[in-house]
Amino acid sequence: MSAADSSEGAVDRVVVALLAITVLALAARFVSLGARPFHWDEARVGYWSLRYLDSGAYEYRPVAGGPFLYIVERYVFGLVGATDATARAVVAAVGGLSPLVALLFRTRLRDSETVALGGLLAASPVLLYYGRFLRGDLPLAVFSLVVVGCAIRLVDDPPERARRYRYLGAAALGLAVASSAFVVATLLCVLVAAMLTVDQRRLVGEGEGTGDRIDALLGRLRGSTRDALGALGVFLAVHLFFYAPRVNGSIRPTLGTVEAAFVGAARSFVGVRVLGRRQGGEHQLLPYLSAHVETLLAASAVVLALAAVGFLVDRYGTGETRPVVAFHAYWAGASLLVFPVVTEESAAWLTVHTVAPAVVPAAAAVGLLARYGSRGLAREDAVPVAVAAxxxxxxxxxxxxxxxxxxxxxxxxxxxxxHHAQPADDLDPFVSDVSAAIEGNDGVDVLFYGPTFVPAYDDEPARPPVSDTWGNRLPLPWYLERMGAETDGVRDLRGLESLDERPPVVVAPASEQSTLSARLTDYESSTYRLSLWNREVAVFVRR
Known part of the structure; x- marks a missing residue:
């Protein structure tokens, strides 16, 4: 039964408010989108997307993350070119449009809560930061909320109107699966949240006939056989589109392609992300958990506090409990443990998967504050109005x-x-200097120097995974690839002296700057910090 508390006219005002919030959210994400230099993870996605654009060949590699960004970025780069801003535009668009997801929840939320949900999706610091970051975490979180929202509308709306949400939810699920390997952790959190929500309703005396109610809910979600098969077809089509290998930029309509997209992709995922974790991929839980909570408190304390209030009032207040609030609170709570367990690296982007579901109970708390102030206004009592304001x-x-x-x-x-892999220096001068230096050059444009950057064997990074020495160059491969620079490497001075002609640009660890300066007398050198600490390089550009 709908929790909306107003007329159709007010519902229209909700839509208008969410549209205005969405415009602001898009502006907040696109303004100065290319100002921050690329993080190493962003550089990997950007580099391999450029290689796919250049070669037309793509194959899902679990070590490189989900295929969603690579496939979409190829089209973006082909249409508008490759820059830091255009590369991030896909994630920025998904995050900027996320306030509209609140419309899927308005049958279970009051109008004020629906608008608050859109506002929190737009302005939560974690969601805004990673809405301007080229990783799959934010798309996964948004698409997951769309799936849940569509499930709600399938249950609440009349069958003839609900059909469209079945197909939309199936497409969103396919996009979520393609966005990030963390979709497995998200599904686990959702299952835990669903079980805890059912148990809560039983504990508060609302669980009579739970089995029958669950059967009825599953029936509404499934629909008719035709609807179920149609939704399954949509999901499989989306999955095939993103996971199918490409040759010359297109998918070959063969059984081998279908097998690679479904069986091969699943086998690769299990081999790398599950079985491969046994080869030294384990880590202690407590340090990862404490780092996750510490980052949440530092960056998103307001959302977490609101979510706690929203959940506690709903759970222990005098009114009827609402499953939508409890479900998302349990989802956020489960993520506090699940993501630190499944991740291979303790990183700030894990907070996205906690904040995204937490905004629903947080919106309930904002709605509670709004109702408190509006009741005071109706009674012409200045105190609650002032407190709420x-x-x-x-x-x-x-x-x-x-x-x-x-x-x-x-x-x-x-x-x-x-994150520590975020360059501490602006790399625009690097791009400008190198672009000018290699213009019109014939042969190798950029030479990497030293065993830090150059392996002892031939290392052609045609596809991931690549060597650690290539990874040590990040994020420079992204910038060099987009300017079309030809690169090579030598490990020592003997290799440098053996060159018939030195290229216009030489990149070396900063510790080698004085050694090379004595030999590269016709070059000017600059240093750049490629991380927040412990990664500084010297770049020599021929005068």
């Missing part, structure tokens, strides 16, 4: 401060969302 302003100010310190803050270790 002051608390609301304080919450908005804290959110704004969090956004300013993270999404638009400096890329230093003091930014809780800045």
């Amino acid at each position: 002051l608390v609301g302003l304080a919450l908005a100010a804290q959110l704004g401060a969090g956004v300013a310190a993270t999404a638009y803050g400096p890329t230093t270790s003091e930014n809780p969302l800045a």
